[in-house]
C-alpha cells in the first residue's frame with residue numbers, strides 16, 4: 001500500500017460519560033444515596049456538576065469515564081511517544097506476528113508515513129523518500145530470506161531494519177482525566193506534529209460525546225497565559241482561535 005494517512009475513530013466509550021461523572025460529584029457533595037443516584041441525573045444538571053469538579057481541580061470523579069480509540073496511519077515514531085503515557089491501555093499491531101514482506105502490501109512496499117515538511121519540499125523529494133522506503137523494503141526482504149522466511153521467527157529479526165516511518169495501527173483507551181492531561185501536553189505547539197495532529201483529532205471526537213468534560217481541554221494557553229515559559233511558541237491567540245473552532249470533520 002505504501003504511503004498512508006492518519007485515521008482515528010472513537011470506537012467505544014462509557015455510556016453517558018457526563019452522567020457517571022456527575023454521579024460521582026453528586027455522591028461527594030450532596031446527601032444522595034445510591035438509590036437516588038441510580039435514578040439518574042438529567043442532562044441539564046450534569047453540566048453544572050462536571051463544571052464544578054473541573055473548576056475545583058477535583059478530577060478523580062472524571063476518571064469514571066473512559067474512551068477507546070482506533071488509530072491507523074501513524075508511524076512507529078508516534079508509537080514511541082504515545083506509549084510514554086502510563087495511565088492508558090494499548091493494543092498495537094505486532095511486527096512479530098504480522099510480516100512486512102513486499103508481497104504483503106499493494107504497492108510492494110510496507111505502509112509508511114511521510115512527514116508534511118518532506119511533502120512541502122516538492123514531488124522530487126517525495127519520490128526520493130519513496131525510493132528510500134523501497135530500498136528498505138529490499139533490505140527487509142533480504143533478511144527475511146536469510147532468516148528462513150518462517151513467520152514470527154524471521155519477522156522478529158528482519159524488522160530491525162525497518163524505519164520509524166513504518167506504519168502501525170493501535171487501539172488506545174484512556175480515561176477522561178488522562179485525556180485532559182494528554183491533550184494539554186500533546187495538543188500544544190511544542191509537541192511533535194504527528195502526535196499533535198492525532199491528539200487534536202481525538203479531542204474533537206470526545207468533545208462531541210462529552211462537551212462539558214472537554215470544554216476547556218487542549219494546550220494550557222486555552223485556560224490562561226501560556227505555561228511553557230521560555231519554550232512558548234508565542235502564538236497563544238492563534239491557538240485559542242483554532243481550538244475554539246475545533247470539530248472532527
Ligand SMILES: Cc1cc2nc3c(=O)[nH]c(=O)nc-3n(C[C@H](O)[C@H](O)[C@H](O)COP(=O)(O)OP(=O)(O)OC[C@H]3O[C@@H](n4cnc5c(N)ncnc54)[C@H](O)[C@@H]3O)c2cc1C
Nearest residue numbers: 081083084085086087088178181182185186188190191192
Ligand atoms: C514536548 C515534549 C517533549 C518531550 N521530550 C522528551 C524527551 O526528550 N525525552 C523523553 O524521554 N521524553 C520526552 N517527552 C515525554 C515526557 O517526558 C513524558 O514521558 C510523556 O509526556 C508522558 O507524560 P507524563 O509522564 O506527564 O504523563 P502520564 O504517563 O500520561 O501520566 C499522567 C500523570 O500521572 C502521574 N504519574 C504517572 N506515573 C507516575 C509515576 N510513576 N510517579 C508519579 N506520578 C506519576 C503524573 O502526574 C503524570 O503527569 C516529551 C513530551 C513532550 C510533550
